[in-house]
Amino acid sequence: MPPNKSVRNGLQAHTTVREDVDVIVIGAGLAGLMAAVHAVNAGARVRLIAQGWGQQMVTPGWLSVCDRAEDDVIAEVRGYAALHPEHPYGRAGDDAMVAGLESFRSAAEAVGLPYAQRKKDGHNMRLITLLGGVQRAMIAPRGIAAGDLTDHHGPLLLVGFAGWRDFYAEMTAANLRRQGIDARALAVELPDQDRWWDLWPGDLARHFDAAPFREMIARQVAPHVAGVARVGFPAVLGMAEHPHVLDDLARQIGRPVFEIPTLPASTAGVRLTDRLRRWLLRQGARVQIGHPVVRGVVEGRRCTGVEVASLGHPTLFRADQFILATGGVYNGGIQTDESGRVWEPLFDLPVVTPEVESRADWYHDTLLIERGHPIHRQTGLRVSTDLLPLDAAGEPVLDNVYVAGQLLAGFNPLTDGCAEGIALATAYKAVHTALELDA
Amino acid sequence: MNETNAVMSDHSLSLIELTPFTADHCIKCNICTSACPYAKVTPLFPGPKVVGPQWQRLRDPDADSPDHSLDYCSSCGICTLVCPHGVKVMEINTQAKAKMVETHGLSPRNWFLARNERWGRWGTPFAPLANFALRNRLMRWAAEKVIGVSRRAPMPGWAGYTFRGWWKKQLRDHPRPEPVSDADRVVYFHGCSTNTYEPHIGKLAIAVLEHIGLHVEVPEQGCCGLPAQSNGDFKGARNYARHNIDHLSDYARRGIPIVGTSASCMTAIKGDYQHVLGLEDDDALLVASQTYDFMEFLWKLHQEGRLPLDFRPINQELPYHAPCQLKAHGFGRPAMDVLSLIPGLKLWEIDADCCGIAGTYGFKVEKREISEAVGWPIAQQVHEAGAEVVVCDTETCRWQIQALTGGKSIHPVELLAEAYGISVENYRPPVQAERRRAPAQTTPGW
Numbered sequence: 001m002p003p004n005k006s007v008r009n010g011l012q013a014h015t016t017v018r019e020d021v022d023v024i025v026i027g028a029g030l031a032g033l034m035a036a037v038h039a040v041n042a043g044a045r046v047r048l049i050a051q052g053w054g055q056q057m058v059t060p061g062w063l064s065v066c067d068r069a070e071d072d073v074i075a076e077v078r079g080y081a082a083l084h085p086e087h088p089y090g091r092a093g094d095d096a097m098v099a100g101l102e103s104f105r106s107a108a109e110a111v112g113l114p115y116a117q118r119k120k121d122g123h124n125m126r127l128i129t130l131l132g133g134v135q136r137a138m139i140a141p142r143g144i145a146a147g148d149l150t151d152h153h154g155p156l157l158l159v160g161f162a163g164w165r166d167f168y169a170e171m172t173a174a175n176l177r178r179q180g181i182d183a184r185a186l187a188v189e190l191p192d193q194d195r196w197w198d199l200w201p202g203d204l205a206r207h208f209d210a211a212p213f214r215e216m217i218a219r220q221v222a223p224h225v226a227g228v229a230r231v232g233f234p235a236v237l238g239m240a241e242h243p244h245v246l247d248d249l250a251r252q253i254g255r256p257v258f259e260i261p262t263l264p265a266s267t268a269g270v271r272l273t274d275r276l277r278r279w280l281l282r283q284g285a286r287v288q289i290g291h292p293v294v295r296g297v298v299e300g301r302r303c304t305g306v307e308v309a310s311l312g313h314p315t316l317f318r319a320d321q322f323i324l325a326t327g328g329v330y331n332g333g334i335q336t337d338e339s340g341r342v343w344e345p346l347f348d349l350p351v352v353t354p355e356v357e358s359r360a361d362w363y364h365d366t367l368l369i370e371r372g373h374p375i376h377r378q379t380g381l382r383v384s385t386d387l388l389p390l391d392a393a394g395e396p397v398l399d400n401v402y403v404a405g406q407l408l409a410g411f412n413p414l415t416d417g418c419a420e421g422i423a424l425a426t427a428y429k430a431v432h433t434a435l436e437l438d439a
Numbered sequence: 440m441n442e443t444n445a446v447m448s449d450h451s452l453s454l455i456e457l458t459p460f461t462a463d464h465c466i467k468c469n470i471c472t473s474a475c476p477y478a479k480v481t482p483l484f485p486g487p488k489v490v491g492p493q494w495q496r497l498r499d500p501d502a503d504s505p506d507h508s509l510d511y512c513s514s515c516g517i518c519t520l521v522c523p524h525g526v527k528v529m530e531i532n533t534q535a536k537a538k539m540v541e542t543h544g545l546s547p548r549n550w551f552l553a554r555n556e557r558w559g560r561w562g563t564p565f566a567p568l569a570n571f572a573l574r575n576r577l578m579r580w581a582a583e584k585v586i587g588v589s590r591r592a593p594m595p596g597w598a599g600y601t602f603r604g605w606w607k608k609q610l611r612d613h614p615r616p617e618p619v620s621d622a623d624r625v626v627y628f629h630g631c632s633t634n635t636y637e638p639h640i641g642k643l644a645i646a647v648l649e650h651i652g653l654h655v656e657v658p659e660q661g662c663c664g665l666p667a668q669s670n671g672d673f674k675g676a677r678n679y680a681r682h683n684i685d686h687l688s689d690y691a692r693r694g695i696p697i698v699g700t701s702a703s704c705m706t707a708i709k710g711d712y713q714h715v716l717g718l719e720d721d722d723a724l725l726v727a728s729q730t731y732d733f734m735e736f737l738w739k740l741h742q743e744g745r746l747p748l749d750f751r752p753i754n755q756e757l758p759y760h761a762p763c764q765l766k767a768h769g770f771g772r773p774a775m776d777v778l779s780l781i782p783g784l785k786l787w788e789i790d791a792d793c794c795g796i797a798g799t800y801g802f803k804v805e806k807r808e809i810s811e812a813v814g815w816p817i818a819q820q821v822h823e824a825g826a827e828v829v830v831c832d833t834e835t836c837r838w839q840i841q842a843l844t845g846g847k848s849i850h851p852v853e854l855l856a857e858a859y860g861i862s863v864e865n866y867r868p869p870v871q872a873e874r875r876r877a878p879a880q881t882t883p884g885w
Contacts, residue, residue, distance in 0.1 A: 020742070020776060047771065052523030057470045198485060202473050265473035278790040286788075290520030291769025310769030312709030312727040315735075317771065318742070332523070 020318050021045040021286070023434065024306060026293050026346070027325035027333070029054025031405030031423035033276050034100070035323040036285060037107050038431035046285040047317060049308060051292030053273055055331060055406075060261030061235065061268025062127055062137035062144055063115070063424070065101065067417025072122040073138045074098060077421070088408045088422045091385055092429040097421060100428035101139065111275035112243060116145035126150050128232065128260050130167065132175025132183075136417070141268045143246050147232055147258030154229025155182040158260070159221055161204070162187040165197050166263050167234035184228075188220040201262040202270055204236035208245050218252035225255050235259040235267045242271055292332075296322070296347040301399045306346070321400050321434040324389075325427065328406035328413055329379055342379060344407075349389045349397055352409040354378040372415035380409030386433045387426060402430035458531060458714055459500075464524040465492035471518035471528050476792045477511065480812035484511035487518035491528035494535070503542040504535045511806070512536070513797035513813075514669045515763035530714050533668065540671035548587040549670040552799040556662035556679075559597070559635030566599035589807035593796075593838035595636035602629050602638040606645070606657050618654035625653045626690045628683075628699035628708070628730075631662050632834040640834075642863040643856040644700045644733060650859050651740065651747060656695075659686045663704035665764075668711060669798045680712045680723075688722040691729035698736045700852060702832035703764035703798065705732045710767060732765070734832065734851050738773035741780065750858040751872035752783035758826045759786045760817060760840060760848075762833040763793040774832055774851040781858045783873070786830065791817045794831075796839035811843065818843040828870055830854065 023039040025032050028050035036048045069076035077097055081089040089097055108115050117139045118125055124136040125148040134149060156176070160169030169185035176183040190196045207213045225231060237259055238245025250257045261268065280287050288308075295307040297316065305318040326333030326346065334351060336342050340359035342351050354362055354374035362375035371377060381389050383403050388396040404426035406413045413419040431437070465488070472478055472486035484490070485508055494506040509532050518528035545553070562569040572578045579590035618624055625648055633641040648655050664679030687697055687708075699705045709727045712718045731739065740746040759775055775786045794814045795801050801810030821829055821844045829848045831837050837848035847869050857868040860876075 049771075050523075051525070052521050053470055053474070054523065057473065058468045195482065195485065198489070200469050200472050200486070203478075206479065263469075264467075265469040270473045281788040281790050284785075284787060286772050286775070288769070288771050290766060308769055308771075311706065311767065312730050315770045316742075 021047045022319060023047070023321045023323065023431070024049060024317055024319040025323040025325060026050065026306065027054060027323075027327060027331075027405065028052070028273075028287075028289055029325060029327055029331065029405060029423065030056045030420055031427040032323070032325035033273065033280075034104060034107065034424055034427040035325055035404055035431050036280055036287075037276060038103065038428060039323075039435065040280060040283045040285050041103075042431065042435050042437055044435060046280070047288065047319065048280065048285060049288045049291075049293055049306070049317065051332065052289060054327065056266070056269040056272060058264040058266055059269060060129070060135075060144075061266050061272075062125075062135070062140035062261075063101075063104075063420035064136075064417045065097075065138040065421030067124060067136040069124055069136075069138075073124055074122055077418075084410075086382075086410045088410055088426055089418070091383055091387065091408070091410070092422075092425045093385065096429035096432070097425035100424035100426075101421070103428060104424050105139070107276070107279075108272065111279050113271060113275055114142045114243065115139050116142045118148070118150065123150065126152075128172070128176065130172065130234075130260060130262055132172035132178075134176075134179065134181075138421070141259070141271075143237055143242070143257075143259040144235065144261065144268065145258075146246075146256055147230070147260065149181065152181065152229075155184060155227060156230055156232055157221075157225060157228040157255075158183055158185050158232045159217075160185065160187050160234065161196070162189050163197050164190070164199065164204070166199075166201055167260075172260065186221065186224050188217055191216065200265065201234060201236045201267050202239060202265060204234075205239040205242070205267050208236055208238045208249075209241040211248075214245065214249055215252065218249060221253050225253055228255055230256045230258060232258050232260050234262045236262065239267065239271065293326075293346055296401070298347065298398065301397065303347070303398055303401050321402070323402050323404055323427070323430050323434065324407060325404045325423075325430075326407055329375060331406060333405075333407040334379060336375070344381065347389075347398065347401065349381055350391050352378060352380055352382050370415070372412040376414050377412040378409075380411075381407050382409045387430045400434070402434050404430045458527045458534060459495065461525060461527045462492035462495040462531060465526045466524060467493075468523075470521050470523065471526075474517050474521040474792065476515065476517060476795070476813045477513055477809060481511065481809045483809075484508055487512070487528045487532065490535075491518065491531045492526055495531050498535060498538070504539050506535075507539065509535055510539070511809070513793070513795075513800040513806075515793040515797045516767045517763060517792045520766055527714060533671075533715050536669075536671035537673040540673075545670065545672050546587075548803065549799075550672070551586060552588070552802060553667040553670040553672045553675055555666050555799070556631040559631050560601070562597045563599065563601055563635050566597035570596045583804050587804045588802050589804040591807050591811070591842075592802040593842035595632065595834070595838055598636060598638050600638065602634045602641040603657065605638055605642065615649075615654060621693050621695055623652065623654050624690075624693075624695045625655055625736075626687065626695055626697040627655050627657050628660055628663075628687075628697055628701075628704060629657065630699060630701035630704040630834075633700060637834060639863060639866040640700050640850050640852060642866070643850075643852045643861065644698075646861045646863060647737075647852055647856055647859065648698070650861060651737075651745070656690070658690065663701075663707040664716070665703055665707040665711065666799050668707065668715060669800070673716060677716050677718065680707070680716055680718055683708065684712070684718070684723050684726050687726045687730075691722075691725045695729070696736060697726065697730045698733050699730070700733045700832075700850060701834060702732050702762055702768070703835070705730055706764040706767050732768060732770070732773065732832065734774040734777050735768065735770045737777045737855070741777060746777075746780075747859075748780060749876060750781045751860055751874065751876050753781050753854060753858055753870060753872045754783040755828075755870055756785040756787070756826075757854075757870070758789050758821055758824060758829050760789045760791060760794060760829055760831040760836060762831060762836045763797065765832050766792075774830065778830070778851055778854055781854065784854065784858070787824075789817050789820050789829070791820070794836045794839045794843070796835045798835060801835075801839055810839070814839055814843045821846065
């Protein structure tokens with residue numbers, strides 16, 4: 001092979017520097033994933049970058065929009081947003097909230113994971129926790145929603161697995177009975193295999209994907225369903241085949257079945273994340289999990305790129321628009337240290353911090369205090385109604401970096417019962433503003 | 440302080456960032472377990488959380504690991520990637536494996552796999568015979584029984600000549616003029632596979648680099664050390680690493696980029712030398728900072744406006760597999776980004792964390808079934824799409840993908856060279872470009 005005829009005398013510049021995608025989304029929680037989905041749906045070239053998967057991987061799987069609402073949830077949020085313009089719902093606007101919820105449901109449906117809500121009255125559902133508590137949430141994966149206690153009539157049968165340490169059906173049932181809910185428990189046997197006790201819920205879920213395993217379980221449950229209205233399992237009813245597993249098991253047992261969220265990793269979160277990832281990849285989006293963005297590159301008030309801590313040397317990724325969905329104090333989006341410093345690590349954006357004397361006052365003496373601790377309640381980024389980060393004077397600091405999810409100031413993601421609703425509303429609003437789409 | 444824990448003597452990182460101590464960031468959320476492609480398919484591996492940070496608390500730096508199921512960890516590193524808390528799970532496991540090898544010794548089979556570089560060179564003069572043996576079912580059966588290399592494992596064939604030998608002859612027959620400045624120089628790291636099994640990858644890489652206008656140097660180099668490292672042979676791996684660092688550091692010091700076509704070799708040089716093998720000296724870090732995966736380098740050139748765009752169209756839609764060790768780079772998917780510049784060519788990424796071969800893991804008889812189960816989602820998606828060619832940056836993955844899909848798997852440089860209209864002897868491009876050139880694109884199409 002002689003050297004190619006066209007060998008050039010050294011490198012030459014052929015064109016000017018170019019951007020590589022339209023939108024970079026930073027963060028792979030619910031807000032980040034949905035921002036990527038919205039942007040892809042709008043026809044944008046998208047790069048999603050995150051250090052690890054986000055919070056949906058460890059939360060129960062239902063979506064809190066406004067847990068305290070006693071009746072119509074959307075009406076409650078609309079009223080609240082009108083009165084509290086500084087709250088993220090107020091910032092994003094209630095229309096974005098409604099559109100965000102709706103487009104989440106259709107995205108989940110499109111990847112084969114239907115979510116359900118109370119269509120007839122728009123109320124919160126009353127859903128069973130692992131310990132047998134009752135939790136309100138507006139939207140849930142179909143399997144979990146099937147356990148809604150609101151119109152509960154007739155006894156529940158909760159099925160656990162003998163020796164498995166992640167779910168104790170009798171304990172859950174006993175706690176439900178204490179609240180006046182008729183629930184009984186059944187422990188079924190798993191076939192001989194080492195270390196059943198050590199499986200995480202996803203392992204069991206994959207066993208449920210296989211028809212013979214389901215039949216073996218159904219055979220043990222069926223004799224105990226006389227007089228039972230519904231049968232609850234820990235959330236292990238299938239992984240890849242989940243929707244089919246739900247229906248098939250119900251058919252075999254002869255009763256409706258539902259799921260109760262288990263310990264992390266959350267099977268509901270894994271199912272959703274896996275499917276959204278596959279969908280994003282198939283649409284040509286880049287999904288880059290593992291190496292965090294360490295720095296935003298800013299010229300004036302415009303971000304031109306973000307630097308990722310890749311092996312050997314940092315890598316710069318360029319885009320026109322950026323969605324910052326890195327999460328709050330517990331997610332890495334906001335950093336704190338022992339001296340009481342609080343900062344946003346990528347752009348050094350102005351952070352609202354607790355109005356207290358010292359770091360010691362970040363926390364109350366009581367752990368489970370109703371409105372939460374100041375550090376959770378009062379920390380975050382203040383944004384414009386376009387979700388652009390603001391300085392103390394209320395002026396936008398950046399013109400093409402939009403903030404979504406728990407990074408936002410004005411609410412307490414741990415106690416307010418609206419974290420997922422805010423993630424969905426602000427992800428929708430951020431992308432629609434960034435890409436100048438009609439709502 | 441012993442061999443394995445030399446890592447702890449590092450000076451540039453705070454204690455909590457050292458690989459063994461990142462275990463303290465673990466909150467047991469199980470996200471890594473949920474993502475581990477190996478724990479998904481075998482009960483023999485209890486998952487990265489258990490084997491990594493959990494057992495790490497019980498590992499005495501001077502004693503054998505109390506847990507031996509980590510032998511079923513492939514070191515694919517997906518756990519490290521998905522961890523939101525910065526636990527270096529794979530790195531912890533690999534160091535623990537080395538401790539096991541230090542205590543119990545390396546099995547003859549693993550020693551054999553860790554020295555692949557030697558078999559490549561030694562087999563070259565006997566290529567016809569060696570290739571016959573590889574294709575012979577009786578020989579494969581015997582190899583499985585005697586040394587434990589699975590008869591179903593995909594084996595490359597010897598090319599019968601080495602890339603290095605070919606390059607030497609090239610320089611003799613067609614001497615390249617010295618470049619004006621070091622800015623036009625690039626070092627090519629070919630890796631063992633290109634040297635003895637797939638020299639065409641190296642020929643195409645050189646042709647593309649020269650087409651871009653770069654002067655290519657191929658200095659002395661050895662195995663990257665990754666096969667030894669993933670078999671727990673840190674001593675062997677460090678020897679290889681040292682050899683490479685010593686021969687590459689001068690170039691790095693002059694700011695000359697070191698570019699390689701095997702994404703996994705480049706992972707070793709850029710990351711594992713430091714984070715797994717604990718080589719933290721200035722030369723090691725300097726070499727890491729100047730090292731690029733081939734497609735990463737081309738994308739960088741493109742971003743600087745220095746990549747020629749005189750492509751012929753390739754009207755195809757092809758699946759792309761990002762190897763686990765490529766994901767470990769953290770540089771995104773430069774192969775997809777660069778190839779998307781070729782008019783008509785559409786790529787989509789297969790949703791799969793790992794193909795199951797993980798370097799040498801899938802060659803081991805007791806792990807072959809696991810390896811095939813891990814890679815199965817690739818075959819499924821490729822078949823569903825009706826694709827016949829899969830693009831992939833790492834050789835062992837390509838062999839595995841070919842075995843799983845029954846189709847062809849090619850390196851991105853093969854498409855790039857074809858689009859540039861570059862041909863090399865004894866090589867027929869599996870995907871054809873149009874004969875006419877398209878006008879140069881001004882924006883990258885996806």
